[in-house]
Amino acid sequence: MVITPIHIEGKDKGKVMLYALSTCGHCRRTRELLNELGVSYDYLYVDQLSREEMDTVLREVEKFNPRGSFPTIVINGSHTIIGAREDEIREALA
Amino acid sequence: MTGSEIIPDVERRYQELNRDAERGGYHLNPDLSMTKGLIEGLLINKERYGYEACPCRLAFGTIEDDRDVICPCDYRDPDLSEFGACYCGLYLTGEKIADGTGAPAIPERRPSRSERKAKQMPGSGQEKTLPYPVWRCKVCGYLAARDAPPEVCPICKAKKDRFEIFIS
Numbered sequence: 001m002v003i004t005p006i007h008i009e010g011k012d013k014g015k016v017m018l019y020a021l022s023t024c025g026h027c028r029r030t031r032e033l034l035n036e037l038g039v040s041y042d043y044l045y046v047d048q049l050s051r052e053e054m055d056t057v058l059r060e061v062e063k064f065n066p067r068g069s070f071p072t073i074v075i076n077g078s079h080t081i082i083g084a085r086e087d088e089i090r091e092a093l094a
Numbered sequence: 095m096t097g098s099e100i101i102p103d104v105e106r107r108y109q110e111l112n113r114d115a116e117r118g119g120y121h122l123n124p125d126l127s128m129t130k131g132l133i134e135g136l137l138i139n140k141e142r143y144g145y146e147a148c149p150c151r152l153a154f155g156t157i158e159d160d161r162d163v164i165c166p167c168d169y170r171d172p173d174l175s176e177f178g179a180c181y182c183g184l185y186l187t188g189e190k191i192a193d194g195t196g197a198p199a200i201p202e203r204r205p206s207r208s209e210r211k212a213k214q215m216p217g218s219g220q221e222k223t224l225p226y227p228v229w230r231c232k233v234c235g236y237l238a239a240r241d242a243p244p245e246v247c248p249i250c251k252a253k254k255d256r257f258e259i260f261i262s
Contacts, residue, residue, distance in 0.1 A: 021150060022135075023132075023135030024149050047152055051155070058152065068207060070150065082202075
């Protein structure tokens with residue numbers, strides 16, 4: 001199953017993937033930060049997916065973050081930042 | 095339902111939650127834009143699933159899977175004690191409010207999906223040694239020695255199904 005995330009254009013700082021929930025304040029703050037940094041990124045609101053899509057994406061998230069919590073940012077498929085950790089996100093995308 | 099249909103209810107729910115919190119010795123996050131955003135999330139989840147699942151956790155839509163993250167979640171009080179805030183930032187301690195740093199990003203305390211599946215239900219073959227079993231509210235720790243748990247926790251307002259047998 002292919003689930004296409006929503007793409008936001010910006011400066012290329014590598015492939016930035018944000019897994020988030022539409023109802024979560026920390027996730028909202030993280031999106032605002034990425035927008036402020038002006039980087040190119042993709043995001044998915046996992047709570048808005050169908051049950052089947054949700055299972056697929058959650059398995060993907062759990063590879064990087066076994067707790068399956070949100071927000072989870074994966075940079076270039078390897079560097080994972082869990083939670084709205086502003087300093088860490090700024091540093092990784094400087 | 096879209097978020098815009100929910101907004102008139104946010105203020106009412108905020109007032110209720112704030113009143114219950116203050117009565118029970120808890121405090122909502124004074125950052126109203128964040129708090130009301132989270133309460134809107136609670137109302138969206140109520141509409142989606144029938145209960146106010148934590149807005150910062152992925153609900154699965156069945157009460158058996160989501161019970162521990164229905165707000166106030168089973169993890170609120172341990173997180174308040176350790177970090178001064180609950181996981182989503184809806185509740186802060188008085189001390190955290192005073193220091194003005196707002197809701198921190200804290201690690202998820204809820205066990206992973208695989209850990210939750212592996213967790214065994216407690217055994218039921220215990221001998222009864224007390225005149226009444228003691229029920230413990232998993233949300234706030236309130237204990238009640240009586241035949242059955244109260245319908246609603248008098249301290250934190252969690253429903254009956256959030257109680258567990260503590261001593262029987």
